[in-house]
Amino acid sequence: MSSDLSLNINIKEPRWDQGTFMGRAQHFFMVTDPRNVLLSSETLEEARVIVENYRAGVVKPGLTEDELWRAKYVYDSAFHPDTGEKMFVIGRMSAQVPMNMTITGCMLTFYRTTPAVVFWQWVNQSFNAVVNYTNRSGDAPLTLNQLGAAYVSATSGAVVTALGLKSLAKRLPPIVSRFVPFAAVAAANCINIPFMRQRELKYGIPVMDENGNRLGESANAAKQAIAQVVVSRIGMAVPAMAIPPVIMNALEKRAFLKRFPILNAPVQVGLVGLCLVFATPLCCALFPQKSSMSVSGLEADLQEQIRQTSPQTTTVYFNKGL
Structure with missing residues (x-):
């Protein structure tokens, strides 16, 4: 099909160099853009068609490279990288800022009474369970029992x-x-996170060679992936939950908030949102989405399998999840 747009653009990978922190940060500022939550089903479907057609060698007439990359990031914001399924809206990374700013702001505001602590921790962990399941690595389903155990354990x-x-x-x-x-x-x-992804720890996640050929499943890779996600998630929470309390502690001593205490929650939610707009993509960028490890770090049986089927492979790659 004739088109001015080259078919050699590798949209399987992010637009920016993922070997550098700045490249990953640019990538995740696009992935976590809260505006993507507002996109209609028609817009998401149009992006899916553009991306899948391009991968098949079919280019929409008049499509520019910038439009292709925009479609790729719209697609990535709503469809799971391993299964291709459309993700539940509040579990998408683009929903992280609006959802977390509301929940975190309320946790920091209503922390004085026991019922409030219990309620907002329950709300937060319910949301986290949805996010962790939606952004899991691999394509293996979780059973209802596994989901329930993870949810109850984390909330408790x-x-x-x-x-x-x-x-x-x-x-x-x-x-x-x-x-x-x-x-x-x-x-x-x-x-x-480990409970929600316990199936990965037991059965492993898919590992590929540099060309994307699946070599097997590795629990060791899952351990590395989950550890990186835990660090990133805690890092996201640090600015949003450490900076606003200090500011609010000072503001609440001022006459204005003493006179209008009803503004405490909106001000706190706004401060949290400001922190999360930057903390979410920057902490997602701490580790590459396409993580890697040496073949020697895999399970012995998988190492042997790779030596037989792909002896030139020394490093494997996998989606660490978010």
Whole structure:
């Protein structure tokens, strides 16, 4: 099919160099763009058709390279990289900022009473369960029992941690109490993500050679992927849950907020949102989405299998998930 647009553009990979932090940051600023949540089903379907047709060697007449890359990022924002399925809207990375700014802002605002702590930790972990399942690595389904166990474990861990720290913080300066939600969220991430992706730890995730040929499944690769995601998720929470409490602690002593206390929550949510707009893509960029590890780091049986089927391969690649 005749077209001015080259068919040699590699849209299987991000537009920017993923070997550098800045390249990954540019990529994730596009992936986590909150405006993508507002895109209609028709727009998402149009992007899917453009991307899949281009991969098949069919180019829409008049399509420019910038339009192709825009379609690729719209497609990536809504469709799972391994399964190709359209992801549940609040589980998409583009929903991270609006959802987290609301939930985190409320956790930081309503932290003084036990019912409020329990409620907002439950809401947060319910949201995290959706995100972790939606952005899991690989194409293997989770059973309802596995989903339930992950959800209950993470929620219980977050609530117990939050209530325990809240009790201890009563004997410490008021500013310390404001950091209880962050400690609970960090602890819950260490529980929620591995539990939600426990099938990967048991059966492994797909590993490929540099050309994308599937070589097998590796639990060792899953461990590395999950550890990187946990670090990134905790990193995302640090600015949003550490900076606003300090600012709010100072603002609440001012006459304006004392006179209009109803503004506490909106101001806090706004501060959290401002932090998340930058923290979300920058922390996603800490590690490459297409992660890698040496063949020698894989399980012994998989190493032997790769030596027999692809002896020239020394490094394998896998989607670490988000």
